[in-house]
Amino acid sequence: MAFENLADRLQNTFRKIRGKGKVTEADVKEMAREVRLALLEADVNFKVVKDFINKVKERAVGQEVLKSLTPGQQVIKVVQEELTALMGGEQSKIQWAEKPPTVIMLVGLQGAGKTTTTGKLANYARKHFNKKPLLVAADVYRPAAIKQLETLGKQLGIPVFSLGEQADPVDIAKQGVEAAKADHHDVVFIDTAGRLHVDDEMMAELVKIKEAVSPHEILLVVDAMTGQDAVNVAESFNQTLDLTGVVLTKLDADTRGGAALSVKAVTGKSIKFAATGEKLDALEPFYPDRMASRILGMGDVLTLIEKAQAAVDAEKAKEMEQKMRTLSFTFDDFLDQLAQVRKMGPLEDLLSMLPGAGRIKGLKNIKIDEKQIARVEAIIRSMTPEEKANPDIINASRKRRIAKGSGTSIQDVNRLIKQFNDMKKMMKQMMGMTKGKKKKNPFNLPFM
Known part of the structure; x- marks a missing residue:
């Protein structure tokens, strides 16, 4: 499970404070120190940790806690609320276009799982919103990227628009959207090219695609296992493209969780989805409150x-x-x-x-x-x-x-x-x- 080590650390910390009939400032200070260490160990951005701990301490030594009948429980409630706010507060949903098709552009580094995520999102849109999706293969650089998307399309029964590896990605994106209009598809997912690192050439091409098709959503796909690097990548992409949201992949692994806890605070963009496995239906909307509850050992009964x-x-x-x-x-x-x-x-x-x-x-x-x-x-x-x-x-x-x-x-x-x-x-x-x-x-x- 994602956040396993962080969850263990935090739950052990709160076990000491949970049943206390009286909580002192010293107790809060000790708890805050433990939480700070746990978050830093989970690869959460240092500045994000500092701001988070200050907010928790400020509220935890306030009247709402110290004068409460169950101060130990109130401290945990404060941490849960602040953890939820840190990850975006409320679930961030896809913004569907008033006049179809909705154009969704997927961006990210090579190896983050972008092409697979494109297929998963199309499957999710069809299954949960009754949409008729079209996949557009605009990654002409990675060997077999187009073939991979076509294979996914075949498995899912979703059509794929492609002009082959010699075509210009901007033309592919433009013609893909036109094809979607002609065939009455109400959502288009454009799989763009990635590199092994952020570079000017890749960003310039993505900007051209953005200008050509005016996407309603630009979703960054990042690998949760890369920790703090994922947040740096998100910041770079956001500065150039003004992202609308993030999709975290490999959140099912025993990751340290730093990316999920830092990305919203650093970029201001919410995590919209999390991939929780390899199967094509292993994609879930990201609920900050539910994730906070799971990290703190309170379960996630709604999911x-x-x-x-x-x-x-x-x-x-x-x-x-x-x-x-x-x-x-x-x-x-x-x-x-x-x-x-x-x-x-x-x-x-x-x-x-x-x-x-x-x-x-x-x-x-x-x-x-x-x-x-x-x-x-x-x-x-x-x-x-x-x-x-x-x-x-x-x-x-x-x-x-x-x-x-x-x-x-x-x-x-x-x-x-x-x-x-x-x-x-x-x-x-x-x-x-x-x-x-x-x-x-x-x-x-x-x-x-």
């Missing part, structure tokens, strides 16, 4: 609910709830639920969104083995319909056959059957406890 609502079939969820109440769910149902949960993203990421997950013993550094999940699926698929519906009939010879068919061991089969039966027993106990009190699944999650 978890949104992921569940997007991945879970409401009818199936209702059906499953009924089966759980009557204890009639089978291995087929288990397989179905597993598939729906996996659609929501990596399981450790989902766990990190639960409030206080970092403080639960055994959950903190959990790594879900995807191979183990694949083994479970293979075992269930090797069962007959009768065996899936009634595991009690699975005797020794059946176990041998299932193990052989799934490429696993008899011990693996035994373990899965035991876990399934234990789950049923637990459900029976829960149903007993809630008898007469029909409880609703609050998040409509498939594993609740």
Whole structure:
């Protein structure tokens, strides 16, 4: 997860102050020192850290905290609010043109993931805003850049406009927008060329493209793993092009987080999206308040609910709830639920969104083995319909056959059957406890 080390440091710091009935100026000073060190270690811009700490200290020794009934909690609330403000305060949305097409220009250095992000954004616009996108391949310098965008377009079923590697990028951008108007596309994503470093030639070309197509959005794609360098790159691009926003890539890695925490304060431009994985749907709007909550160990239930609502079939969820109440769910149902949960993203990421997950013993550094999940699926698929519906009939010879068919061991089969039966027993106990009190699944999650 992104910000893992920073989150650990800050959560340890706040553990000391959380339950205090009285907070002194000395306590605030000590907390501020720890937070300052944690942020600097996370590669946050020095000036940004200095301003942030001054704001927190000023508020934390003020009346709203010291006279509060829960001063320890109030200090944490102050840090959360200031962290949210540091990252932009509110979610920054795409500005759609009143008269289509909306023209969105993607810029950035080579290697930041610009071409892939172009495809992801087009996919996001189609899926969440019902837009009809067109991709424009204006990177004629990087070998196979056009081919890469065409491959992405094919995978997504989104058309790509290209004039080949010999054409002028400014002409490609202009003709791409004209083609979008002619074919009634309501959004155009222009993938521009990058270099290994910021240079005058590249910037001059980007300025010409900007003047030729008057984009509604100029989004800078930066690699979150480059830390402070990402902020310097953002500053350079912003001075020349006047960016409208930033897309952070590789935010799913264990990055130090400095770029995400510094870019808004340094450039004045908000992070609009964050790429959270390699898949073409692994792109999320960036919510400063939710990110601040995750960093401080408060979870991110809203994102978890949104992921569940997007991945879970409401009818199936209702059906499953009924089966759980009557204890009639089978291995087929288990397989179905597993598939729906996996659609929501990596399981450790989902766990990190639960409030206080970092403080639960055994959950903190959990790594879900995807191979183990694949083994479970293979075992269930090797069962007959009768065996899936009634595991009690699975005797020794059946176990041998299932193990052989799934490429696993008899011990693996035994373990899965035991876990399934234990789950049923637990459900029976829960149903007993809630008898007469029909409880609703609050998040409509498939594993609740």
